[in-house]
Amino acid sequence: xxxxxxxxxxxxxxxxxxxxxxxxxxxxxxxxxxxxxxxxxxxxxxxxxxxxxxxxxxxxxxxxxxxxxxxxxxxxxxxxxxxxxxxxxxxxxxxxxxxxxxxxxxxxxxxxxxxxxxxxxxxxxxxxxxxxxxxxxxxxxxxxxxxxxxxxxxxxxxxxxxxxxxxxxxxxxxxxxxxxxxxxxxxxxxxxxxxxxxxxxxxxxxxxxxxxxxxxxxxxxxxxxxxxxxxxxxxxxxxxxxxxxxxxxxxxxxxxxxxxxxxxxxxxxxxxxxxxxxxxxxxxxxxxxxxxxxxxxxxxxxxxxxxxxxxxxxxxxxxxxxxxxxxxxxxxxxxxxxxxxxxxxxxxxxxxxxxxxxxxxxxxxxxxxxxxxxxxxxxxxxxxxxxxxxxxxxxxxxxxxxxxxxxxxxxxxxxxxxxxxxxxxx
Numbered sequence: 319x320x321x322x323x324x325x326x327x328x329x330x331x332x333x334x335x336x337x338x339x340x341x342x343x344x345x346x347x348x349x350x351x352x353x354x355x356x357x358x359x360x361x362x363x364x365x366x367x368x369x370x371x372x373x374x375x376x377x378x379x380x381x382x383x384x385x386x387x388x389x390x391x392x393x394x395x396x397x398x399x400x401x402x403x404x405x406x407x408x409x410x411x412x413x414x415x416x417x418x419x420x421x422x423x424x425x426x427x428x429x430x431x432x433x434x435x436x437x438x439x440x441x442x443x444x445x446x447x448x449x450x451x452x453x454x455x456x457x458x459x460x461x462x463x464x465x466x467x468x469x470x471x472x473x474x475x476x477x478x479x480x481x482x483x484x485x486x487x488x489x490x491x492x493x494x495x496x497x498x499x500x501x502x503x504x505x506x507x508x509x510x511x512x513x514x515x516x517x518x519x520x521x522x523x524x525x526x527x528x529x530x531x532x533x534x535x536x537x538x539x540x541x542x543x544x545x546x547x548x549x550x551x552x553x554x555x556x557x558x559x560x561x562x563x564x565x566x567x568x569x570x571x572x573x574x575x576x577x578x579x580x581x582x583x584x585x586x587x588x589x590x591x592x593x594x595x596x597x598x599x600x601x602x603x604x605x606x607x608x609x610x611x612x613x614x615x616x617x618x619x620x621x622x623x624x625x626x627x628x629x630x631x632x633x634x635x636x637x638x639x640x641x642x643x644x645x646x647x648x649x650x651x652x653x654x655x656x657x658x659x660x661x662x663x664x665x666x667x668x669x670x671x672x673x674x675x676x677x678x679x680x681x682x683x684x685x686x687x688x689x690x691x692x693x694x695x696x697x698x699x700x701x702x703x704x705x706x707x708x709x710x711x712x713x714x715x716x717x718x719x720x721x722x723x724x725x726x727x728x729x730x731x732x733x734x735x736x737x738x739x740x741x742x743x744x
Contacts, residue, residue: 331365331409336513338506341366341483347502350484350494353541354510355525356517359485361404363453366483368409370451371416371431384476385433386444386452390460392423392437399455400425406433438462444469450477457497458489467493488543490554495543510539532699549705551673551680557698563689565608569595572610574630575724576641577716578623578650588616588713589623590720592697593634596728606687607728610634612694614717620653628658638662640727642719666723673706676718679725680704688725697721 332340339362341349349366353359373381389395400406400418406425407415416425416433425433436443438460452470457463474480488494497503514522529535536542546553572595579587591613598605613630615623631639643650643665654663668675682688690698700718703711709718 331368335362335365336508338362338508338512339365341369342504342506344504345479346481346504347479348482348484348497348500348504350486350498350503350505351508352486352488352505352543353508353512354539355487356510356513356521357508357541358404358513358516359487359508360398360402360455361409363455363483363485364399364404364406364409367406367433367451367453368414370481371427371429371433372414381429381431382449382451382477383431384447384449384451385431386436386447386449386470386473387425387433387455388436388438388444388452388466388470389455390438392435394455395435395437399453400435436466438466441465441469444473448473448475450474450480452480452482454482454484454486456486457484458486458491458494463491464493467497488537488541490543490545495545498543507541509541529695532695533702534693534695534699547703547705547710549707550702551676551704551706552683552698552701554702556680556683557690557701559686560609560683560688560690561693563606563608563686565689565691566597568597569608570598571596571728572634572636573724573727574613574627574634574636574639575720575722575727576623576627576639576650576654577719577723578620578642579716580714588614588716589618589626590614590716590718591623591627591630592717592720592724593630593636594721594724594728595634596732598732602729602732604687605729605732606689607682607725608689608691609694609697609721609724610691612697612717614696614720620649621657624653624657627654628661631658631661638664638727640664640666640723642666642668642723644668664727666727671708672715672719672722673704673708675726676704676722677706678730679722682725682729687729 336358339358351359351362367385370382370385387395387399389399416427418425423435434447441462452474460466525539533544537544575592577590579589593611594607594609596605596607613626615626627639639661641650644667651663654661697717700715703709704715704718709715
């Protein structure tokens, strides 16, 4: 190879690209690249913009003059799509690298092509401009996804065949599902492992070990659009909203709820242990609660799960342990007293089915009154599989049962006038 060919080789993306990073053949309008975290979506979008501007790839729509770059915020467009490690600037050879004009929020190429920057927070910003191509990044996480997408469609009106490239980790939102169903849409998919060569081995080992084959892993690592189970009491939207509620520094009351396993020490048996706290500001109908920890343990002896519950009680300086005693009766109290004799305990009996007990708690989530102090993957996985007709997963929803007991104790019963908390001074 000549010296010039050696210098050009790193910028010949069609030589280095993985299959999912190259635009499909056909007369499409929207190309959706759905992949896991780190699967190479950003690089694919940046190189597609290059191909549009330079007319470099065989399947590019030709040389485009006006391109729209749209991300969730202006900062994300600039820091990820333009100046990021896989962004347009780093993907462009020196003689074809565009100039960033910050005052215009615009990239200008040596051949005169321009790419204007827009934020998905301002759909109205797309009124007026017109384009022959657009790159849309992380559509599934936009708060104003539908409005911004609609405005973009009216702006894609230049050239013989305007096209849009969408790079996103899938989420269960209406606009993405509708886009995927259109006959003018083509899709490429890739798991995070597809780009293993450019990722840290420790990253892949950690996330796979932690998230396994959960619904979150399927979405964030496998790039699969995970839809809600029919009749689910908790939808993805509701659970995501729960994670956005700001966690208070103090709580009026904290409980540890325990759903003991039916067997002793079986590998498949888990003891659901969930910690939750409530803020009693105003009448009971306005109280809010937060799930603070999922301390569930699996495959332990009765003494093992009792100790885990007692440790959570001490860790959070809780007021009470709430334990279901349908399975084990007096044994549950006895084993808890062995490890923590002075612990405050309330025994509860399940007189209704799991779904019937869960519905009032699910209603609190829908009202925006329950928050999560973090992402509780295994717990939220079970919550997404609980329906009005029963649990759609395998085994018993031990974590959900503990969650329901905790929030019933803190909010549901108190709201019904059965129990009101006393004053707590720390």
